[in-house]
Amino acid sequence: MGLEGELFKGWPCQFRLNKYHFTPQTIGSSGAPMHTDAGFLTIVQDDEIVSGLEAVDKKFGALVPIDPVPGTLLVNIGDLGKAWSNGRFYNVKHRVQCNEGTICMSIALFVLGPKEAKVEAPAQLVDSDNPRLFVPFSFEDYRMLRISTRSPTGGALELFRVTSTA
Template identity: 65%
Template sequence: MENERVPIIDMQELSGLTEKIVKACEEWGCFRLLNHGVSLKLLSEMKTVCRSLLDLPLEIKKENSPPGHAGQIYRPPNEANRYFEGLSISDMTSPAAVDDFFTQVGVTPQQREIILKYSQALHDLAKYLGGKIVEGLGLSGVDRFKDWPCQFQMNKYNYSPETVGSIGAIMHSDPGFLTVLQDDELVNGLEVVNKFTGDLVSVDPIPGTLVVNLGDVAKVWSNGRFYNVKHRVQCYQPNIRISIALFVLGARDKKVEAPVELEDSEHPRLYIPFDFEEYRKLRVSTKSPTGEALELFRATNSVST
């Protein structure tokens, strides 16, 4: 295991902040945020809500949530990820999807308030980071990620003494653009692949911080400049592990593609435009958890990297 750590970026240090974010996106596809603006109280409250909902009886979690359905809310353990389960809201920008989740899982008014407040805080943070990325790449100030759907997910890893050393979540890249993750401040396990060496690097938890991962869409949108970080979760210790994530997915009602400003004679378009939902289904059908399916959209004038 490499001793090298993923970048840690203090958002209160405004000098050079944009450059640090872009560099981390290019070299690691992952970074940890200090002083991100989401209160410690809200982080703690959300973790409590996540644990209480995932501790519900199985029949409640599975209610009206058939496996494989587009609106599936509960993800039970499976052959690949035997100790992982999750609850998901397919799109936090869709009031119908949010209401469906609250109804099916039976959240209390207090839990509803915390989830909405928390998800909005993470969404605001994701939009701020998107603005910094746009600025750092020298693009215009237009909100290029307006109305992009955002999936909200609560995860629980059911670890025990017998599972130590096992895989909690298989190696994968996220299919979307950007993920804001609250990892467990007490139970480690997240590991990322170093872009340059291929080594696995442990992303050690720091209480009160958040992790940002770049996904497959970010690699395409940046015309290959950003790294869609490959990562997994290991079982280091026999304790329940909780994590919460907001996934900024792909553009709604338009193709995923690199802005024309990021193309020139020295940097030709690497990928042809594609529909995000079609790509996400293709990842599943071709069994491409680490973004291998992107090669199917590689432009004919580019060379594989």
């Protein structure tokens, strides 16, 4: 993107091990309901044997299975990634479904957002062709807004959208 410097220095991360206890009785149920990740990005080591991750296709709105590929990591942009990139990155709606009655595991590293600084698109990503889409906001304010509005699929981000003055 042509940006330099220590753009994400000091941003906290969270490491999580997900273990889904799927059984024959839970086939077809949700292990993790539809959501977007609140932070900047997520790096996932998915279960290489058991599939279940599904993402919403941006163009058609349909759920698409994300089959595991052995030896790879999955990178997912979150809500803060969309705001920080001034809409150039897309926050992907996704869920985990039970496709078979067995234990499914994944390991995720979440790059959250700055502890004290505001999240905003760098000046290099804002111009007359790409006006600022979101007002600066703190990660904690956004996290609390997602909880209070019960908006796990990125809808709360729209509350920080710049309103048109035209």
